[in-house]
Amino acid sequence: MTLYYPNGQPYKEQPTQAFPGAPSGVHYGHRGMPLEEALNLTNAYYLSTDRAVIYKKPTPIQVVHVDYPARSAAKITEAYYRKASTTDYNGVYRGKYIDFEAKETGQAAALPLKNFHAHQISHISRIRRHGGIGFIIVRFTADNDIFLLDASFLEAFWQDAKHQTTRRSIPKSLFQEKGHLVPIRFSPRIDYLTVVDRLYF
Amino acid sequence: MTLYYPNGQPYKEQPTQAFPGAPSGVHYGHRGMPLEEALNLTNAYYLSTDRAVIYKKPTPIQVVHVDYPARSAAKITEAYYRKASTTDYNGVYRGKYIDFEAKETGQAAALPLKNFHAHQISHISRIRRHGGIGFIIVRFTADNDIFLLDASFLEAFWQDAKHQTTRRSIPKSLFQEKGHLVPIRFSPRIDYLTVVDRLYF
Numbered sequence: 276m277t278l279y280y281p282n283g284q285p286y287k288e289q290p291t292q293a294f295p296g297a298p299s300g301v302h303y304g305h306r307g308m309p310l311e312e313a314l315n316l317t318n319a320y321y322l323s324t325d326r327a328v329i330y331k332k333p334t335p336i337q338v339v340h341v342d343y344p345a346r347s348a349a350k351i352t353e354a355y356y357r358k359a360s361t362t363d364y365n366g367v368y369r370g371k372y373i374d375f376e377a378k379e380t381g382q383a384a385a386l387p388l389k390n391f392h393a394h395q396i397s398h399i400s401r402i403r404r405h406g407g408i409g410f411i412i413v414r415f416t417a418d419n420d421i422f423l424l425d426a427s428f429l430e431a432f433w434q435d436a437k438h439q440t441t442r443r444s445i446p447k448s449l450f451q452e453k454g455h456l457v458p459i460r461f462s463p464r465i466d467y468l469t470v471v472d473r474l475y476f
Numbered sequence: 477m478t479l480y481y482p483n484g485q486p487y488k489e490q491p492t493q494a495f496p497g498a499p500s501g502v503h504y505g506h507r508g509m510p511l512e513e514a515l516n517l518t519n520a521y522y523l524s525t526d527r528a529v530i531y532k533k534p535t536p537i538q539v540v541h542v543d544y545p546a547r548s549a550a551k552i553t554e555a556y557y558r559k560a561s562t563t564d565y566n567g568v569y570r571g572k573y574i575d576f577e578a579k580e581t582g583q584a585a586a587l588p589l590k591n592f593h594a595h596q597i598s599h600i601s602r603i604r605r606h607g608g609i610g611f612i613i614v615r616f617t618a619d620n621d622i623f624l625l626d627a628s629f630l631e632a633f634w635q636d637a638k639h640q641t642t643r644r645s646i647p648k649s650l651f652q653e654k655g656h657l658v659p660i661r662f663s664p665r666i667d668y669l670t671v672v673d674r675l676y677f
Contacts, residue, residue: 328602330562333536336552351537351555361531365566367573370607374568401529406571 310379310414310421313464314364320463327468329366329373335359360394362409368468369476372407374399375426383417385444388436396433399426408475412457412467415447422454423470511580511615511622514665515565521664528669530567530574536560561595563610569669570677573608575600576627584618586645589637597634600627609676613658613668616648623655624671 314331321327340353362376376399378390399409409426428449436443455470515532522528541554563577577600579591600610610627629650637644656671 322602325602325605328599328606328608333534335534336537336539336555338537349557351557352553354537354552354555356550356552367575367603367606367608370573372568372571372573372608398529401523401526402568404526405529405568407529407568407573 308464310377310412310465311363314377314412317463317465317467318364318366321468327366327368327373329364329368331364332359332361358392358394361398362395368408368471371475372402372405373471374402374407374409375412377412377414379414379416381416382444383415383447385446386413386415386450387444388433389443391429391433396430400430403427408471410471412465413450413454415450419459420447420450421457421459421465422450423457423467423474424450424454425474428453509665511578511613511666512564515578515613518664518666518668519565519567522669528567528569528574530565530569532565533560533562559593559595562599563596569609569672572676573603573606574672575603575608575610576613578613578615580615580617582617583645584616584648586647587614587616587651588645589634590644592630592634597631601631604628609672611672613666614651614655616651620660621648621651622658622660622666623651624658624668624675625651625655626675629654 311331318327318329318331321329335357336354337357338351338354340351342350342352344350362374364377365372365374367373376391376395378386380386380390402409403426411424411426411429412421413424414421424445428445432445432449455474457465457467457470460466512532519528519530519532522530536558537555538558539552539555541552543551543553545551563575565578566573566575568574577592577596579587581587581591603610604627612625612627612630613622614625615622625646629646633646633650656675658666658668658671661667
């Protein structure tokens with residue numbers, strides 16, 4: 276069935292980009308909003324209900340040149356993205372330091388380790404050694420399953436990957452066995468703190 | 477006495493800018509490096525000696541336009557600084573969530589409250605309510621005294637300031653009575669965790 280706008284133009288579903296630079300022509304519309312956006316809404320909900328104080332860190336940017344067209348306004352005219360040395364999200368919950376990284380993968384059977392870099396693994400390992408809680412939240416976009424996995428598993432797979440050339444990914448079966456499905460709701464969208472409650476307290 | 481380089485040129489002390497946009501012609505050389513830089517070195521020291529995991533958050537920047545001159549390189553050509561909704565520094569120490577803001581003032585007798593904005597005060601107040609440790613580190617540049625002050629005092633002065641128009645600053649005497657002098661060393665430069673040990677553990 277073809278749908279029409281009131282002006283008579285036929286309706287065509289617009290492809291929505293999941294993230295800047297996402298392959299064009301791929302439709303993400305049916306799969307819900309990108310993970311980062313959903314987590315930001317979730318954290319805003321936790322903040323407004325006074326449940327936790329957790330933020331996404333700003334993307335690190337190296338500023339090279341700034342113009343001052345007016346007294347009050349600084350306009351950055353040359354800058355570059357830098358690689359983050361830490362994870363993206365941190366904060367405090369029930370008196371504990373919380374630290375995590377969020378990833379999406381289009382692969383149905385595994386999360387490739389190339390989604391992380393060495394600095395992030397060292398960071399999350401330090402966090403856990405100092406008494407913080409560290410985990411990853413991973414969305415498999417093919418079936419929209421979202422898992423929370425304790426960072427110890429990521430560290431173990433990262434260490435293993437150094438010694439072999441074949442498997443450089445975490446199989447989805449590990450998420451199913453050792454991870455925890457995160458409930459998707461209207462609000463909060465991705466209620467990961469219910470999993471954190473069960474797992475760490 | 478005039479000093480000379482080996483090549484016979486006379487040595488002249490170069491003025492160093494304390495921060496981008498600092499008034500030119502002002503000499504900061506004698507007063508040591510800017511607080512932010514010294515704290516970054518301190519945090520790097522704590523990290524390398526495995527004492528704590530504390531980072532400065534990247535400055536939030538609103539990116540408006542990005543060019544892709546090459547496949548791999550993204551060049552940001554239009555962007556603007558955004559106001560931070562949180563404090564600048566956070567991390568984990570001895571199992572506790574740590575959160576603080578650092579400020580420098582050229583005023584000899586007080587720290588003006590206009591150094592903070594409302595979002596930051598709400599943030600630090602939430603942090604403390606959820607069991608985190610919150611404080612400010614303030615450097616009085618006139619005599620290079622650096623104090624650590626628990627955030628409860630900042631919150632109290634902020635509340636007071638709403639009800640009066642006269643005093644909108646925290647007097648240095650309060651830092652001397654209720655705050656704690658932070659030792660300045662070669663390395664770590666600003667050893668604030670020794671104060672945190674005494675104050676919060």
